Amino acid sequence: MREEVAREGLARFYIPVSHEYMRSDGKIEPSWMPVFYNPYSQVNRDLTVLALRAHMKLGGRIRTFVEPLAGSCVRSIRVLLESLNDYGIAYASDISQAAVELCKRNIELNDLNTRIFVEKSDARLFLLKLDSNGVPVDSIDIDPYGSPIYYLDAAIKSVGKEAIVSVTATDLGALTGRYKDVGLRRYSAYIYPSEFSKEIGARVLMGAFVKVSSYLERSAEPLMTFYHEHFLKAIFKIKRDRRGASNVINDLGFMCLDKDGNFKAAYRIGEPPELGCFKMVGPLWLGELWDESFIDAMMSEGKQLSFLSGEALKSLEVIYSEMKVKALGYYDIHHICSRLKLNVPSFSTLIKRLNELGYKASRTHFDRRGIRTNAPIELLEKIIKSLSQN
Ligand SMILES: C[S@@+](CC[C@H](N)C(=O)[O-])C[C@H]1O[C@@H](n2cnc3c(N)ncnc32)[C@H](O)[C@@H]1O
Structure with missing residues (x-):
């Protein structure tokens, strides 16, 4: 394997010479590399760094970080x-x-021989071994190529009293409804598939995580969710807490879609759905x-760190605005306009108009064509029509 030295954040590390694994569209294909390194996942690693810093800023303790699918070890x-x-x-x-x-060799290059321990192992065996050896596991990052579902049980089982667990999924076809049988x-x-498939994908992934933590009698508190072109990432705080596990499972349920794929209603598990729900x-x-x-x-940690990619902070800024809008799903404004045969209005004017009418509205980081709002679809369509007449 021919190597080059890459830089990311404060790390320097060897990777396979990346231009030798270039696709015809000019993008690097990490799965072709003898050792996996995806430069387009820098934002994912930036968010891991920020999440751990945020947890400690809020009073949490992290002594250990566990990466069972480590690739080049750049994340650790x-x-x-x-x-x-x-420390750590x-x-x-x-x-x-x-x-x-x-x-x-990468650990040595960064002078971390006494602080990172790496071994060849299946991820599940590795996690269960840490657990049985009594290693206090304060944070875990599950970052597979594909679905993290196979590793959830061992990861959640291995956490101590409290831990931060991040999961990444790249099987977006399954999570967004393109491959229904796989999902x-x-x-x-x-x-x-729906107008807000990416959010549905995130919610399915989070639901799977909560189900596993619940049967392992851990409460799972979602801290952040993030979509990027090729992955979904969810970060949870896990605690050994039987009662908390029972509470959190109550937030699982179904979303009812209308025939255009718009969100209509939500039902917690056990609640009977209304008639007329086109798809559940x-x-x-x-x-x-x-x-x-x-x-x-x-965000405040991110503003202090000049070595991060700008992308992480930019996405967090959009999330900061969209998290204030308490609504399930978002609207694909381009899709609505094409259905109504109207021009796409300016998003800032549309958001302003919704705010003037007393509704919350924001762009969504899930989709550049989307707006998250608590306004009903009928009103949104009326405003879009009036804006496209001006
Ligand atoms: C997406 S890469 C990890 C990238 C790395 N976390 C990063 O941030 O650059 C997934 C890695 O999982 C490894 N892998 C696949 N199946 C595994 C298993 N069952 N146990 C442990 N590692 C596995 C692959 O060899 C690959 O290096």
């Missing part, structure tokens, strides 16, 4: 250099021998997607 290295600075230990594993060998098989959920999506997470004080803390 970054966490130690950027979140846990002078990381435990990493990968099933690939080549990855583990590269990890060892059903993998997440035990009926998923249909779920079970999925119906609770909050973001914890406001956590997002505040992530």
